[in-house]
Every structure is written in structure tokens, then in C-alpha cells.
Amino acid sequence: MAAGERLKSKVGVEYSRNPMREPYMVEDRNLITWQHPHSAAVLAERLLTILR
Numbered sequence: 234m235a236a237g238e239r240l241k242s243k244v245g246v247e248y249s250r251n252p253m254r255e256p257y258m259v260e261d262r263n264l265i266t267w268q269h270p271h272s273a274a275v276l277a278e279r280l281l282t283i284l285r
Contacts, residue, residue: 240248250268251257256275257268267276 240246249259253269254271256272258272258275258279259266260279265276265279267273
């Protein structure tokens with residue numbers, strides 16, 4: 234069973250990820266998360282769009 238499937242079965246959360254060293258960001262209503270420092274540019278662009 235994959236990590237995402239274990240999390241979903243235990244606590245009912247969705248889990249997703251991208252290959253390492255590739256930008257990855259997830260947005261769910263007003264919550265924004267990112268995977269690692271390589272996602273900083275993607276996150277910054279999204280935050281600037283929201284703030285404008």
C-alpha cells in the first residue's frame with residue numbers, strides 16, 4: 234500500500250507529491266502547500282496573483 238493510500242485509509246486525507254527537485258504546489262480554498270524549496274518560485278507567483 235502506498236503512503237497516500239495509507240494516509241487516506243487512516244485519517245481520510247488526500248496525499249500527493251511530485252518527483253523530487255520539480256516544483257510542486259497544491260491549493261485548496263485558502264490553504265496553499267508546497268513540497269520543497271524548488272517550489273518557491275511557483276508559490277511566489279501564486280501568492281502575488283492572490284494579493285493583486
